[in-house]
Amino acid sequence: MLKINQINVYYGASIHALKEISLEVKQGEIVTMIGANGAGKTSILKSISGLLVPKSGTITFESQNITGIPAKDIVKKGICHVPEGRRIFANMTVLENLELGAFLDSDKAAVKQRMKTVFERFPRLFERKNQSSGTLSGGEQQMLAMGRALMGKPRLLLLDEPSMGLAPILVQEIFNIIKEINDQGTTVLVVEQNAHQALSIAHRAYVLETGRIVLSGTADEVASSEDVKKAYLGG
Template sequence: MLNVDNIDVYYGAIHALKGVSLEVNEGEVVTLIGANGAGKSTLLKTLSGLLKPKSGSITFLGKPIAGENPTAIVSQGLVHCPEGRRVFANMTVEENLELGAYLRKDHAEIRKDMEAVFTRFPRLLERRKQLSGTLSGGEQQMLAIGRALMARPKLLLLDEPSMGLAPLLVAEIFRTVEEINKQGTTVLLVEQNANQALKVAHRAYVLETGKVVLTGPADELAQSDEIKMAYLGH
């Protein structure tokens, strides 16, 4: 579904991604783990068109998308749920969800999808008319995921969904990731919480200082001594 081949990305003079290659197949949850500053968020921003690679190629559903504008990329079904939630604070929950569907014209289906988000996250239903800036961190994360789902993603890029959340909410967010995947959405997950990420993912890539240093089935990586030492706190 997604093929990233040998991309190099710079932030000014900083070489943020160095020859990164990875693939995501339809139906998978693939996770990217790595320390802060390893280049995980940079990679997602490059996939969604917010950054342009200096070299290498990115193919989504057989079409090259490297350097395309973000709107065109969303319209093809590649949707980014950004780090730090980025909800529109001075708009209501409902208005945020409507914005998720801004490229769609199928109004009856949009209503149906909004009801599905409210079924998945009952707390958002209770707060549908509330300004999203007044929600708790966990509720904002649910809203950010709900808003991304309103675009009907074929591939959902999820950046640090558990960041700053209480353990109970973290478990809920990861359950949601599994459910979304079971219902047919492919997921590329960037996550500091390597323990949880490896539990929900099929495969994983480990990024260190802008390079892929390890890749394999998630359950195997979770057992690897190297990963345990570096990321799982064992």
């Protein structure tokens, strides 16, 4: 479904953020990327969603080269990105945020049905649909950010640190929701520092260090690596 082939990404002239990165996400999978802050995980997601343009290499989605095309066109192709820190529109209501997620779709009946589905998956958002989004709790804001992305009817959902700043009970809830979204047919690529949780729901995983992939395999293979246990799993 998604193939990244030897991309190199720079910030400015001197910061080489991604170095010959190659990875693959197959249809129906949950794939996770783990690694320390600054390892390049967010840069990979931004490169996929058109927010960064690789200096070299290619990104292919459903057999089409999408390298460097504008972000709005990436969304049209079926890729939606939930950024780190949620990036909701705090001064707008929950309902308005969700409606923005479907701004490319002119089929009002389809949008209405997706709104219903989002509210069924996130009942707290329905309870707060007319509330200013900036007044939501951190967990509710994460649900809103995910719901807004789902309004775009993604075939591939990119999630950047979905558990960041959340209480442990909410972390479990968010990962349960990610698993449900995947079970219902959406492919997921998730960046996450909570390696234990991420590996518990993923099919495959990549480990990044300083802009390079240093390990990849099934989630079980990566979780059983002694280096990963020591660095990320407290082993």
